[in-house]
Amino acid sequence: MDLRNVAIIAHVDHGKTTLTDQLLYQSGQFRDAELDKLAGGQHNLVMDTGDLERERGITITAKNCSVVYAPPAPEGEPAKEPVKINLIDTPGHADFGGEVERVLSMADGVLLVVDAAEGPMPQTRFVLGKALGHGLKPVVVVNKVDKPDARPDWVVDQVFDLLAALEADDDALDFPIIYASAKNGWADHALDGPRRNMQPLFETIVEDVPAPKVENPDPDAPLQLMVTSLAFSEYTGRIAIGRVHRGTMTPGTTVSIVNRAGKVSRQKTARVEVFSGLGRAEADAVTAGDLCAISGLDPIDIGDTVCALDAPEALPPVAIDEPTVTMT
């Protein structure tokens, strides 16, 4: 399936959760039970699962989710292929452990969600700078345009100024703009658009975020995946999350793991999952470009490369500059 990996950057309260829920909801992925949960106002659970983070001291960095968008076919034309969109949750501020860089290394573009009244906040500047540094182009979502004090044109100018200050190139400065009211479930290219649904945002993601760059598309090429975040399950222990760089990730497979010190260990993968809706779904094979979660590997750490058994080649580490900026 066609694929997009997009990281969402937003200042707290600017609507990341609401927007994500709407994308999930409108992509038709919710089962009824999940809808009920939403109706019960528990939707904040969607992107905020920090329990184990506290419990184990393991940073659960990527609270990712995934939607499948089926573009409507124009009259008389054949149906278009559905597109899977991995939405990668990004910390909205500077961190001191390289979390932002690692999360961004899984993405091919970013959604910058900005409140239509408040404009971009200083805390997101750092993350946005990192995204630009990784060559990721932003799609700007001016959210909450329904608010009486919304000033979307001013907000767009502010975003432009911010990007210019971060020395964004002309391509990034020419960012696509979506005006949205996530709360009301619509997004448009123009402020006076038809305000029907989120489809314009889906279309923009598909058109403006590049498909994953894969150096070697051969699914039989030797596997390589860098672990960019960890989760934890009571039942299976550590769960390694990352983007398949090369080859195919499969369950029940003996792999070589090269740790950051270059030491190689042999381990066997148990369950392999892809992101699906709010959760994860078991997968038989995950090919290059897609994100996956692997259980059964322990010891495993962020920065380790999971490789084909007979090709233990580490991927280059994600470049991390510790932030020197002062947060305001």
Ligand code: GDP
């Ligand atoms: P997050 O912290 O970025 O995940 O923000 P949330 O999605 O939790 O939203 C923060 C608050 O803004 C909540 O009270 C939402 O109901 C509200 N909100 C989100 N989107 C919109 C919108 O489009 N319009 C208005 N008026 N409020 C919104």
